[in-house]
Amino acid sequence: MKLSWWKLLCIALLFYTVIMGFLGPVPRLAILNESIRNLYFHVPMWFGMVLILGSSVFHSIGYLRTPLMSNDDKAVTAAHTGILFGGLGLVTGMAWARVTWGDWWVNDPKLNGAAIGMLIYCAYLVLRNSLEDEGQRARISAIYNIFAFATLVPLLFILPRLTDSLHPGNGGNPGFNQYDLDSDLRLVFYPAVIGWALLGLWLTQLNARLRRLERIAEEKNEVVASR
Amino acid sequence: MHLLQEIAVLIRKEIVLEWRQRYALNGMLLYIVSTVLICYFGFGQNSAALNSPTWNTLFWIILLFTAVNAVAKSFGQERAARLLYYYTLASPQGIILSKIVYNSLLLLLLAVVGYGFYSVILGNPVEDNLLFLVNVGLGAVGFSSTLTMVSGIATKAGNNSVLMAVLSFPVIIPMLILLIRISKNAMDGLDRSISYDEMITLLAINAIVLAVSYILFPYLWKS
Amino acid sequence: MxxxxxxxxxxxxxxxxxxxxxxxxxxxxxDGKIYVVVAVLSLVLAGILFYVIRTDRRISRLEKEMGDK
Missing domain, CATH: 1.20.5 (Single alpha-helices involved in coiled-coils or other helix-helix interfaces)
Known part of the structure; x- marks a missing residue:
């Protein structure tokens, strides 16, 4: 069996990230020092979360249009991976924040946005567990998924612009703004984002396929039992 | 035009129903009054020393909980048979919009009563009362549009109140952040132009929620 | 390299x-010790990716079996 091209790309980009992430040049900035390399590992978690949750919503919309269980499988596994990435992003962000900003948790809109995103998708899983019927579970959780994501979007992209943030691109922290422009960082940062996001999609795809197999196996068992 | 007429009829139906069984409305009023009193007793003699962020946050939390409780029952009143009957009569769009409008009115009433009582009991440090009231109004509309949809979802999932809270809180947080920020501006008597940005964002969020509810509710209603 | x-x-x-x-x-x-760090991290990454690839293959095999029946 050959791996498809995007899986190979994912592997290549992740190795590139790890190797160049530590050996490549980075700008010398006060406060951050070497920890700026976290940019290659912490920020992609965040991008990956948004992308994968977006794909979850995409499949939820797909389910409402054509109610196939495979769409629901993809939506829920994407939500799982999104929670994993968001959780990793939060934890790594907290560790980084402790060192550079001095606190585990700072009142930063991006941090709060990520935390609320986690809450929403945990609520999504709770909702799924409270529904018995398969079709109903798929439909109602798809509705909640789309609804919640629609309110999450302004939280992630509009609110941070209204407030000062310690994060780059929001003013308030001069040491951070410079690196937006640095081409050395970009050379590793963009591949890193794509690599990690592809890894997330890969894991999602594996889980979705597993779920499908489980369902097929269950159906077969039922057929056997009914004979 | 047809949709508007339908909505008007459905809102009238809601109000008549509510008026017939007044205990629900009275219950909500009593809920908000007793919550405010509990806060007062909690702070005891020190309630005068309540600083303005605490006052503000407390007010919005009381309103949030009242709203969640008031809206949670909005799809629970009808029996299944009656729901089926509505299904044949009204369009889902008409139903969700009428419920949202009705809940906004209900929450507006509760919020204004709550605000009055809260300021009497715990003092009123607000400087720009008009802006604060407008903000309360925006909050009532926003809460009702978000919570109505969530209550529809929670009803389908067996309608327990924990689920309602779990589903609605994260969704409502962005709105709550903006509301608290605007009302803080109003309390400090800042120039109104400072709050415009936030009010526009709030309206935009409301519009998004309304649009999404309008699109999604038919799918919920079908099941 | x-x-x-x-x-x-x-x-x-x-x-x-x-x-x-x-x-x-x-x-x-x-010191050149940074190469040690990179080597270790690459090995960890390689291990994890190997595991993911293996899982991928096993799922593919299962899919084939299920499809054949």
Whole structure:
């Protein structure tokens, strides 16, 4: 069996990230020092979360249009991976924040946005567990998924612009703004984002396929039992 | 035009129903009054020393909980048979919009009563009362549009109140952040132009929620 | 391989030498111990990816079996 091209790309980009992430040049900035390399590992978690949750919503919309269980499988596994990435992003962000900003948790809109995103998708899983019927579970959780994501979007992209943030691109922290422009960082940062996001999609795809197999196996068992 | 007429009829139906069984409305009023009193007793003699962020946050939390409780029952009143009957009569769009409008009115009433009582009991440090009231109004509309949809979802999932809270809180947080920020501006008597940005964002969020509810509710209603 | 990296390192250090005032882990780099870190991380990544690929293959095999029946 050959791996498809995007899986190979994912592997290549992740190795590139790890190797160049530590050996490549980075700008010398006060406060951050070497920890700026976290940019290659912490920020992609965040991008990956948004992308994968977006794909979850995409499949939820797909389910409402054509109610196939495979769409629901993809939506829920994407939500799982999104929670994993968001959780990793939060934890790594907290560790980084402790060192550079001095606190585990700072009142930063991006941090709060990520935390609320986690809450929403945990609520999504709770909702799924409270529904018995398969079709109903798929439909109602798809509705909640789309609804919640629609309110999450302004939280992630509009609110941070209204407030000062310690994060780059929001003013308030001069040491951070410079690196937006640095081409050395970009050379590793963009591949890193794509690599990690592809890894997330890969894991999602594996889980979705597993779920499908489980369902097929269950159906077969039922057929056997009914004979 | 047809949709508007339908909505008007459905809102009238809601109000008549509510008026017939007044205990629900009275219950909500009593809920908000007793919550405010509990806060007062909690702070005891020190309630005068309540600083303005605490006052503000407390007010919005009381309103949030009242709203969640008031809206949670909005799809629970009808029996299944009656729901089926509505299904044949009204369009889902008409139903969700009428419920949202009705809940906004209900929450507006509760919020204004709550605000009055809260300021009497715990003092009123607000400087720009008009802006604060407008903000309360925006909050009532926003809460009702978000919570109505969530209550529809929670009803389908067996309608327990924990689920309602779990589903609605994260969704409502962005709105709550903006509301608290605007009302803080109003309390400090800042120039109104400072709050415009936030009010526009709030309206935009409301519009998004309304649009999404309008699109999604038919799918919920079908099941 | 190693030659390319050391070349890159030289370039990196020289490019940034105008900002020597800020403390970076330069010693770690000049020791060459940074290669140990990179090697370890690459191995960990390789292990994890190997595991993912293996899982992928097993699922594919299962899918084939299920499809054949």
């Amino acid at each position: 190693k030659y390319i990296f050391s070349l890159l390192m030289v370039l990196a250090v020289s490019a940034n030498s105008f900002a020597q005032g800020i403390e970076m882990a330069d010693a770690l780099r000049s």
